[in-house]
Amino acid sequence: AQSVTQPDIHITVSEGASLELRCNYSYGATPYLFWYVQSPGQGLQLLLKYFSGDTLVQGIKGFEAEFKRSQSSFNLRKPSVHWSDAAEYFCAVGGSNTGFQKLVFGTGTRLLVSP
Amino acid sequence: DVKVTQSSRYLVKRTGEKVFLECVQDMDHENMFWYRQDPGLGLRLIYFSYDVKMKEKGDIPEGYSVSREKKERFSLILESASTNQTSMYLCASRKYLRTSGNDIQYFGAGTRLSVL
Numbered sequence: 001a002q003s004v005t006q007p008d009i010h011i012t013v014s015e016g017a018s019l020e021l022r023c024n025y026s027y028g029a030t031p032y033l034f035w036y037v038q039s040p041g042q043g044l045q046l047l048l049k050y051f052s053g054d055t056l057v058q059g060i061k062g063f064e065a066e067f068k069r070s071q072s073s074f075n076l077r078k079p080s081v082h083w084s085d086a087a088e089y090f091c092a093v094g095g096s097n098t099g100f101q102k103l104v105f106g107t108g109t110r111l112l113v114s115p
Numbered sequence: 116d117v118k119v120t121q122s123s124r125y126l127v128k129r130t131g132e133k134v135f136l137e138c139v140q141d142m143d144h145e146n147m148f149w150y151r152q153d154p155g156l157g158l159r160l161i162y163f164s165y166d167v168k169m170k171e172k173g174d175i176p177e178g179y180s181v182s183r184e185k186k187e188r189f190s191l192i193l194e195s196a197s198t199n200q201t202s203m204y205l206c207a208s209r210k211y212l213r214t215s216g217n218d219i220q221y222f223g224a225g226t227r228l229s230v231l
Contacts, residue, residue, distance in 0.1 A: 032218060043205055043222040051218070090157060094218070102173070103220060107157040
């Protein structure tokens, strides 16, 4: 069955430091991969997506992610974190194997930014 | 910009009440989804609809039903609310472009439901 693992429940990063959020997936074919961000009390906003092609994808707000098929990973990175990046981040996988483009989500990583 | 609007941000209901959660999208998308979000569990799919009057069960449909009478509106119904349905409910609308392979779900702001 398709699944997504985000091994870190919470991460604390100092403002200005670099960030990497981990995401591992289990999927039987070429996946579609997504990162969403959720600010407190808000819905989910799409940060970036991978469908095919270049394995390093750029998103909004200075985020990027790299698809590594050999490691079944799609880690999210940002070179310099801002206090406004504090939020919860969800990785998701979709595609024909999930059936009608259903998305399977990870359990999320909450990012805390310290001054 | 795609807009997905959920009619209520917060709802408080009593056990046994019938509850309607409404979701409207303005982009003529065919596919719409209802998820619930609980701490430590991420988002779980309740129901989805691939067109008007068409619906499919997701992973956790028990205790819920849905209605899609018009393309822009997708309603989630709790026939008899229970305390274990206290949760955050998120609606999504799917944009799919076969020519480009672009396939994205857009989310509403969520409805936080408390059942007492």
